[in-house]
Amino acid sequence: MGIRHLLPAPGAMAILLIAVTLILLPTASAEASAIVGTVLDKATGDPIEGANVTVSFSGNGTVVAELRTDGEGKFRVDGLSNDVYTVHIEAGGYIGSTGEVLVDSGTYGGDEFTFTGSLSPVTGPGTTAPSSGITLPQFLIMGILVAATSLVLYSKIKRENLLRNAIRRRIFEHVEANPGAHYRGILKELDLPMGVLSYHLNVLEKGKYLKSRQDGMYRRFFLVGRRTEVRFFLSDVQESIMTVIRDDQGISQSNIADRINVSRKVVNYHARILDQAGLIYMESQGREMACYTSERPVSSIP
Known part of the structure; x- marks a missing residue:
């Protein structure tokens, strides 16, 4: 009755070690994504150091991060899941600006979403508006309108690549199978955040994959080029x-x-x-x- 009878056979020991190794291996999960941005002076194109940046969920307004730009006017927000985020930037002597960024990394995540925001300077005391008959209040309003459209998101996608995105393909295939599906119905069936669905429907319409029409209180979506009675x-x-x-x-x-x-x-x-x-x-x-x-x-x- 030796101790050897209590030990597993060599083959069994190898199987046991493999099983333990598999248990201890970390489970692969989707990596978090990041927004990487730069804030520039609209007038000169120079980076703005120390600009305040606030990133929040577009859907509910929950703040994700508050930070300042570095000496090169850059900032980075990590740990973001797929969603639509609102980015508000402001700095002393400039008119604040707000824009939206869609973070959509597909299954595995880990992507960086880059954009550039530009801020227009505020006219200071003693500063006059351009000599074109425009008053100072009018000039400031024009500056606000310019700033509101100055947060450029560099996410241009070629039409032939639009359906490579997993979410867009799901939406496209759902409308293909359900011509005339309306927004709320698609939202419920695909279980997507409102901002994400709105963004992708807009992209698909601009890309001429989908078309829509108002039907009473509903906006219905159809495939372009398909005959629908x-x-x-x-x-x-x-x-x-x-x-x-x-x-x-x-x-x-x-x-x-x-x-x-x-x-x-x-x-x-x-x-x-x-x-x-x-x-x-x-x-x-x-x-x-x-x-x-x-x-x-x-x-x-x-």
Whole structure:
């Protein structure tokens, strides 16, 4: 009954060591990202040392970091998760400026998001505005407007690379599978922060991947170049108008208004929409417009 009987066999020992090693290995997780910025004098282009920088979540206003720029006008905020952040910069003798930065590093994170902010100098005592008939208050207002647009975010993306972003691809594929999906519905289905969804929808629209139109209280999104039948998104009034016209071809707008108990102006408004969509057509009969269901193909949403 030697001690050797209590020890595991060499093969078992190797398996045990591998298991212990795997347990002790750190689990890979997404790295935090960073915003790296520079604050410059709008007039001279020189860096501004000691400018105050406040970074907060755009959604709820919670402050993430408050810091000052270094001697080269630079600053860095680490430890950021994917979200939309508001960056406010100000310095003595300058008009403050505020902008937004989207931090979107995909699955693994660890990216740096760089932008440059420029501040316009405030005119001091005894300083006059440019000699163009502009008063000092007007000059200051113009300076504020310039400063508000001077926080340039360098995130230009080529169109062919837009769908390489994981979040944008999810949004695009969701709209592709659900043409006419509205903003709130997309927000709920994809569980994204409002600022992130708004940003990516805007990018996809500018990139000509998506288009949108207002449908009552909803803004609906569609793929560019895809034919989508309008009839799936008719309002209750439009459905009622279509039903009346189907039952009584050539009926006037006045009679339609009487049938569905709305004003003639309301009927005229919706009839023009239906006509543009190719669902009906109208013919002038004296002072009235006769309405007919269209035999033309249903057009796609423009």
